[in-house]
Amino acid sequence: DVVMAQSPLSLPVTLGQPASISCRSSQSLVYSDGNTYLNWFQQRPGQSPRRLIYKVSNRDSGVPDRFSGSGSGTDFTLKISRVEAEDVGVYYCMQGIQRPYTFGQGTKLEIK
Amino acid sequence: EVRLVESGGGLVQPGGSLRLSCAASGFTFSDYDLDWVRQAPGKGLEWVGRGWNKFNSYIIEYAASVKGRFTISRDDSESSLYLQMNSLKTEDTAVYYCARDHWGSYEYWGQGTLVTVSS
Numbered sequence: 001d002v003v004m005a006q007s008p009l010s011l012p013v014t015l016g017q018p019a020s021i022s023c024r025s026s027q028s029l030v031y032s033d034g035n036t037y038l039n040w041f042q043q044r045p046g047q048s049p050r051r052l053i054y055k056v057s058n059r060d061s062g063v064p065d066r067f068s069g070s071g072s073g074t075d076f077t078l079k080i081s082r083v084e085a086e087d088v089g090v091y092y093c094m095q096g097i098q099r100p101y102t103f104g105q106g107t108k109l110e111i112k
Numbered sequence: 113e114v115r116l117v118e119s120g121g122g123l124v125q126p127g128g129s130l131r132l133s134c135a136a137s138g139f140t141f142s143d144y145d146l147d148w149v150r151q152a153p154g155k156g157l158e159w160v161g162r163g164w165n166k167f168n169s170y171i172i173e174y175a176a177s178v179k180g181r182f183t184i185s186r187d188d189s190e191s192s193l194y195l196q197m198n199s200l201k202t203e204d205t206a207v208y209y210c211a212r213d214h215w216g217s218y219e220y221w222g223q224g225t226l227v228t229v230s231s
Contacts, residue, residue: 037216041157048209048221049157055217092157096216100175101147103157 002026002095006104012112019080021107023093028073030097037096040069040078043106044089052091053078085111114138114220116146116210121225128200132225134193134210141191142166145213148184148195150206151224160208163193178204200229 003026013019029036040053051060053069056076066081080087088111093104120132134146145168148160160178163186164171172184183196193210207226211218 031216035215039217041218048223049218050221051217051219054215054219094157094218096213099162099173100159101213101216101218102159106156 001100002029002098002102004093004095004102004104006091006093006107009105009107011107011109013080013083013109014112015085016082019083019087019109021078021091021093021109023071023076023078023104025074025076025095027098029076029095030073036072038069038071038076039094039096040067041092041094042087042089043092044086047089049092080109083109083111114212116212116220116222118208118210118222118225121208121227123228123230124200125231126200126202126229128229129196129198130200130227132195132197132208132227134195134222136191136193136210136212139212141186142188146186146193147211147213147218148193149209149211149218149221150204151209152203152206155206158206160195162213197227200227202229205229 005024007022029038036056038056041049043049057069068079090106090108115137117135145164147162161174161184163184181199185194207224209224210222212220
């Protein structure tokens with residue numbers, strides 16, 4: 001299985017400050033069609049996961065533009081330009097290139 | 113509007129059985145692959161299994177941790193996905209989500225249903 005490793009696992013951030021989460025995969029997530037199947041999910045306390053980003057950098061409808069995804073191959077980053085209170089929760093990266101899809105361990109974002 | 117609604121969770125003793133359902137609406141159910149994903153209390157997300165769609169011959173896949181104990185089925189006429197869980201263990205305690213796959217991504221998730229395995 002493809003192993004997904006996130007860092008940090010805990011991320012205390014001051015309101016209004018930027019935040020960055022790293023995700024590394026054990027193999028390239030570039031598929032033969034040229035797309036890279038890396039996703040980011042947000043899970044707020046007590047809620048289901050919600051997709052934020054698909055194929056590295058495509059934001060889902062309704063996702064604030066302070067969220068951005070970048071990266072290539074095996075190294076990816078989720079950035080929040082200015083953290084707001086509603087961003088508290090756990091963030092997961094997930095690869096969708098190989099079955100079974102696998103998730104990172106999760107990064108818990110909290111407000112300092 | 114796409115909706116996935118899980119039901120059937122509850123408290124069951126070790127060795128017992130439970131059947132979960134995921135009722136879908138707002139899209140052509142038969143066109144999509146659907147997965148079960150679980151989350152143990154305070155832990156991360158773990159893929160449980162998949163019901164592939166008609167274009168993929170309704171193949172069923174399982175994670176090694178549940179293979180031989182869990183059975184996934186789907187009824188396209190009812191737009192529903194099922195998870196029959198037998199020989200339950202305490203480590204199966206989790207919230208179980210169904211999720212719709214589209215091109216290597218879980219676009220939509222249900223609200224989840226809690227399964228607690230305890231004596």
